Amino acid sequence: MGVIRKTKSVEALLHEFNTSDEAISAKQLIEQLDSKFNKTTIYRVLDKLEEDGVLHSFLGKEGLKWYAKCNGCSASKHKDVHPHFQCLKCGRVDCLPFSMAIPEIPNRKVEVSQVLIQGLCEKCCV
Amino acid sequence: MGVIRKTKSVEALLHEFNTSDEAISAKQLIEQLDSKFNKTTIYRVLDKLEEDGVLHSFLGKEGLKWYAKCNGCSASKHKDVHPHFQCLKCGRVDCLPFSMAIPEIPNRKVEVSQVLIQGLCEKCCV
DNA sequence: AAATATAACGCAACTTAGTTGTAGTAACAA
């Protein structure tokens, strides 16, 4: 962790991610914590937590930014790469606990890949 | 909604996609055709062409909307599903001509999936 | 060829996720 102070907003955000296993969108966090923190603060803390390897981010269905806890990442190395799943009915998003093989592509150098699978989640399936 | 008239904007947009094999972002089309058509028109024609199975859309790196030609799709069935590649250096995007197997996920019903691979393109690789 | 119906157009105003600049405040180490 680089230089990050234990401020109220940092603790509130970490609390959100520690009391849920799902991903949370920046939008949702801003709504939830609206009375307590300014949206700018939330965006900046999220940035910082990502830099420090505490969270990772990705884009969901409508191009919104989502965040989720990292497992075993650090400021210097983000190694926790995996696909994400978004429910088309309730909108919830979570990290899928496996990795997908990315094929080599002729004449191109693959560096990252992001996979977003969409469908019905456990709760909406039944 | 099959009723589409052969207007100047429709022809101009189709021309863009017929003279290039790459995907093109809405943003780029608006810039390119700025002197000829209003951006609202461009967005609406792109919508229409997608509905009609002429184009398909997806989100790129920064959440921008990209479009590319469909192969063998129709208004009733979009069957042309494949990953996309975006170059981290020049920003260009194209369709990858193969399909990726999406794993089944326990207790979930997979419906769609979008894969965006990022790295260096053919031109930027050397 | 003219009249008609309506799809498509341009424009301006709007929406909204996310960003930027800045002056004041609070965390933490000295």
Place this chain on the structure above:
DNA sequence: TTGTTACTACAACTAAGTTGCGTTATATTT
């Protein structure tokens, strides 16, 4: 307790994309 500066709130901004509406162009009918 004091000093440094990371962090915060606020307001103003950015930019991709959307919406409403009066006008224009395309295709169809007469």
